[in-house]
Amino acid sequence: MDFSFDVTIIGAGVVGLAVAASVARPGLEVCVVERHDGFGRETSSRNSEVVHSGIYYPPDSLKTRLCVRGRALIYEICAKNGIPHARMGKLVVAARPEEVPDLEELARNGRRCGVDDLVLLSKDELARLEPNVRGEAALLSPSAGIVDSHGLMRYFEGAARSRGAAFLYNREAVSLDPDREGFTVIIREGTETLDFRTRTVVNAAGLGAERIAALAGIDPDRAGYRIRPCKGEYFRLRRRAGTAVNRLIFPVPRLDSGGLGVHVTVDLQGELKLGPNAFYVTTLDYDVDPGHRDQFYESTRPYLPLVEPDDIEPAMAGIRPKLQGEGEGFRDFVIRREEDKGLPGLVNLIGIESPGLTAAPAIGELAAGLVGEIL
Ligand SMILES: Cc1cc2nc3c(=O)[nH]c(=O)nc-3n(C[C@H](O)[C@H](O)[C@H](O)COP(=O)(O)OP(=O)(O)OC[C@H]3O[C@@H](n4cnc5c(N)ncnc54)[C@H](O)[C@@H]3O)c2cc1C
Known part of the structure; x- marks a missing residue:
């Protein structure tokens, strides 16, 4: 173990990338760990690409608030950076x-x-x-529309890189060992493993988010994090x-x-x-x-x-x-620091289903704020 990070983001879907773009800044060591050979190989490339307006969920929910804010940010980012989109209604x-x-x-x-x-x-x-x-x-x-989700992800990745973030593709996070100063993370590439230190972890692992929470020592059933x-x-x-x-x-x-x-x-x-x-x-x-x-x-x-x-x-x-099983009621996004579970360096993003693409830039802002409280 000869390197360390301030922030390790697990998952390079649209959410992890948006977090990376929001968190990264010169002087802060940020890395994104992704098990595939590039970004957006899972849910972020397999959706309707709709920019939702934010009408379906309870008004005070994260799903609504982050969708409404994310929609405005997406149109702004797309217009400024030439990302294909259409506000077709x-x-x-x-x-x-x-x-x-x-x-x-x-x-x-x-x-x-x-x-x-x-x-x-x-x-x-x-x-x-x-x-x-x-x-x-x-x-x-x-105000609903569509967006080139790949173009949006490419923008977030480029923005994060230009602010100094490192991308560790083809690396799967397989162990998170928490202690008072942060975590020892073990990542695997093929048969090789590598460990490093990080002060904070942002769990943006999509379908893998329950497993990452469990690696950190959280019981998914007790926490309500079962995917x-x-x-x-x-x-x-x-x-x-x-x-x-x-x-x-x-x-x-x-x-x-x-x-x-x-x-x-x-x-x-x-x-x-x-x-x-x-x-x-x-x-x-x-x-x-x-x-x-x-x-x-x-x-x-x-x-x-x-x-x-x-x-x-x-x-x-x-x-x-x-997060909700068949026939169960509304469940909101989980976006939180896990201080009360004895894990002050962990920010969990769990259950980020629709409207997660629309909400991504706003989730990035929120998660960056939570990381900022820790560092
Ligand atoms: C059918 C469908 C339609 C949808 N339509 C819309 C829509 O129109 N509009 C909208 O706003 N939202 C929509 N959504 C929701 C949206 O697609 C998701 O909320 C969003 O893509 C989630 O992004 P993510 O980055 O959290 O997850 P993902 O894109 O799944 O990224 C998570 C990443 O984590 C990586 N990972 C997992 N475990 C590990 C590990 N141990 N080590 C390293 N990497 C790991 C994965 O490889 C993956 O790349 C839809 C979703 C679906 C399924």
Whole structure:
């Protein structure tokens, strides 16, 4: 052991990278440890790339506060640094009359969350705005959009490097040994292991965050940190944006369903995707079951009737690092110093599922503040 860091961030997804960009500064020794050969190889590259407006969750939750702040930061960062993005707006559509009260409640919640540009649309107004979309009413959220998540991550990595952070790719964190001054970290590359000292650890390990917390000595069950992986598959729609829809189209969510409902996303190349569905899994693989085609067709058809079964084909999948199990109530992001667990040098970021991409720059600011309290 012949080197040491002030801050070790475990995980180079969008969250770890955003933390690195916020924390790094000349004179502070910062490193990011990532088990893959580059950044963003897991959940951060397997999502809808939607910049959420922040309307779905309790107003005082971290999910809401960091989403609203993160959205503003993402648009600012993208505009300043030429990162592809589109603030195209989104519609939440009540396809059936019985969904209208829930849509209205969503609008009220969104306003309580500080999203002040929401517009409730009648059936006719919706038809004029999106002629291919059917619904009894809709909620227009003009500030939602899409972002090139890879471009955003490249920006954060570059910003962190330019402020002196080191990136240790192909290195897996396999042991964290806490003591009064910080931690001894053991990382593994192939069959080789290496240990170093660090004053603080930021656990931004996504699906691996429960394991990192456990390596530091935290019992995941007692702490409520058990990750319940929840898969989301996407199907590609063989139509281009503009020929079907011009905005992101979402159904009215059932928040106990594990996701926001199968929606239509537009990517920056104009391709349309349907997804994600949501089901809990015990093994982590990214295969898409072609047998789920009918489920996607049935979920989308009520609000986008032009979709035919032959229009859709399997595309990709991601896995949400959820804290709530099937049928359980709302769980917020865990973002905290673990002083009360006898680990004053540890900042845990656990359960960073959607809207984690949108919230990432704000999570970076918050985590950097927590690290600053320790150092
Ligand atoms: C299907 C789906 C759709 C989504 N859609 C959206 C959306 O439209 N908008 C939005 O805002 N959010 C969305 N999200 C959420 C968003 O993608 C995540 O919140 C975000 O990507 C989480 O980033 P992360 O950096 O925490 O995790 P990750 O990207 O998973 O990064 C964690 C990293 O830690 C590394 N790691 C783990 N263990 C170790 C170890 N022991 N040693 C070294 N490295 C380790 C992993 O290799 C990985 O690279 C979606 C998520 C899913 C699954």
